[in-house]
Amino acid sequence: MDAAAALARLREISSQVRSAVIFERGGKVIGSTFADEQRAKDVAGEAEALLTEAEGQRGAADGPAEFAQLEVALHGGSVFVVRDGDRLIAATTQPEPTVGLVFYDLKSSLRDLDTAPTPKKRAAPARRKPSTGAKKTDAKP
Amino acid sequence: MRSRNVLTGVFLGAGSVAGTLLFRRRLARRRERVDVYFGDGSMVSLARPADADPLLRRARRILELAG
Secondary structure, eight states, X not given: OOHHHHHHHHHHHOSSEEEEEEXXXXXXXXXXXXXXXXXXXXXXXXXXXXXXXXXXXSOGGGXXXXXXXXXXXXXXXXXXXXXXXXXXXXXXXXXXXOHHHHHHHHHHHHHHHHHSOOOOOOOOOOOOOOOOSOOOOOOXX | OHHHHHHHHHHHHHHHHHHHHHHHHHHHHXXXXXXXXXXXXXXXXXXXXXXXXXXXXXXXXXXXXXX
């Protein structure tokens, strides 16, 4: 499933999600619910900065651990960032969402991208060389 | 008659305790906070302004951008 299809499915199954961006670390946007590409890039950039700051909140004594997901609850709504492998999804929701459900839906969307990848286009078959008519033989002189 | 009054008192007391608990729980949920989950199953919840403010600012910016 490609990013557009995964996001369309996300909006279909989760009425709580208002907007979402799928991206990779470094800011490469894979897909978003925004019509404006620049806005999607800005949201991805802010989300990446958010998770970098969140990772820094883990105490040094706790040892290193990979970021998995986060929720920032605000009065005006919530912001979610979920990671699955190299891919991340940032989403905004209405205030007081059903947190567990939103995390599940976002993770499912990221996994949809991996479980059913878009089939690659087959390379055009190599042209056969015109037959010279001479057959190879293993016969030794 | 007296046992009925005691029973009413017990019900009123239990009801007010339950109401207070629900109110406090709802109030806590409404507080702005950041919950970060890590791959090893650990979770950090930031509610103190000193810790949470930088992340809350970024999240507000995301909500603004998202419209």
